[in-house]
Amino acid sequence: MHSFTEENYIKAIYKLLESNDETVSTNAIAERMNTKAASVTDMLKKLSAKKLVNYQKYQGVTLTAKGEKTALNIIRKHRLWEMFLVEKFNFTWDEVHDVAEQLEHIQSEKLIDELDKFLNFPKVDPHGDPIPDAKGKLHLQKSKPLSQFNIDDVCVITGVVDHSPSFLRYLDKQGFVLGNEIKIKDMADFDRSLQISVNKRASFFISNDVAKNILVIAKQI
Amino acid sequence: MHSFTEENYIKAIYKLLESNDETVSTNAIAERMNTKAASVTDMLKKLSAKKLVNYQKYQGVTLTAKGEKTALNIIRKHRLWEMFLVEKFNFTWDEVHDVAEQLEHIQSEKLIDELDKFLNFPKVDPHGDPIPDAKGKLHLQKSKPLSQFNIDDVCVITGVVDHSPSFLRYLDKQGFVLGNEIKIKDMADFDRSLQISVNKRASFFISNDVAKNILVIAKQI
DNA sequence: ATTTATTTTTAGACTTATCTAAATTTTAAT
DNA sequence: ATTAAAATTTAGATAAGTCTAAAAATAAAT
Structure with a gap:
């Protein structure tokens, strides 16, 4: 070990x-x-x-593949323990980390499998981070259009729906890059246009048409 | 630490x-x-x-007093985790020990207090071993006469009721020593006499009168 | 294309916990 | 009261993980 x-x-x-x-x-x-x-x-x-x-x-x-498998197993344990502490032991999210850092090193397959069962096999932790399953597989979250998120949501750009040159040129001009972090600052009811900030830079507006074509996932902290 | x-x-x-x-x-x-x-x-x-x-x-x-307090805190953690694994995670008693040996070193007051609460503040673990409370106090089990136990019970000699020389001489002759382990092999209904084995040696009979005068506690493994 | 700055690695030292083998102390036995 | 046996301690080594300071390699800048 x-x-x-x-x-x-x-x-x-x-x-x-x-x-x-x-x-x-x-x-x-x-x-x-x-x-x-x-x-x-x-x-x-x-x-x-x-x-x-x-x-x-x-x-x-x-x-290596072996190293990644090891990492995923540790992360699985860490996230399951975090869930457990928050859901069953009244820990707040800021209290959880240090203890989970310790618990993630406990060696016992049975312990983790029972923990998983006890929590009803959660797919993501409350941060939105995915929890690897017993085989070390990550059930990645499916990307959704930015238009489906709300004020104060933070998400990460994973792709686009419309791949047309004109749209990509537009994105480029605005400084959108894959992996950038978007925070929704405001939303106008009448036309569903958004005021957003990319990578904590100065905010600007985009139309609902644009928002429907940018794929994102909820931020993984 | x-x-x-x-x-x-x-x-x-x-x-x-x-x-x-x-x-x-x-x-x-x-x-x-x-x-x-x-x-x-x-x-x-x-x-x-x-x-x-x-x-x-x-x-x-x-x-030292400080050392004992430390020991009791570790034992508290160990026994609470054992209870938890058995009661909530379907561990059998032989599977429990190794994992509890690891868990007992996790440092978090809150974790242990919540664990205690989750288990409803147990006083003894299923071995019959007492669980120290949050202040490190042991609620010691009171000794009871051997006559109050049943077939297959295993207990440990802690003292005697009758302190007369004739009784003590009898005990000596039979080879009873403080701390010895007694297993009840059989009990006769008609006179409540017991067939017992001391420290796994060959079994023999004692009368109910004798059993009433030997103080024992349930075995602590 | 050199020089400068940054990053990374090596070399040697320190700490914790362990071991073997030898020396010392205590206990038991004559 | 010596001697023999057993228990305990010291001395010196080893392995894991860390550090500082110096050397080597890479990247950046003129």
């Missing part, structure tokens, strides 16, 4: 791969884990020897 | 003090923890520096 420390590194790498892309840098890991780059290098060598990461000196890392 | 390892040592010392008495030897700890005497010595020095144990070279150890 893997040590707590190894598991924490794997999880950090997974999270960084999820938001950034390509490969993850030593410094990025060090920053996320409040440790020093030298320590990260040491650990990367060890994880590489265990075939959990693909690592080449100076070139950053990615997870 | 204390490391997992420190907590495990503290717990082991507590258990040994509970069954034996006086002080606990280095070798006894080593045996219980499947480790070497040299490792125990190192740890005892550390625990002593932290004022968790009273330790003098070659003289064995006892727990």
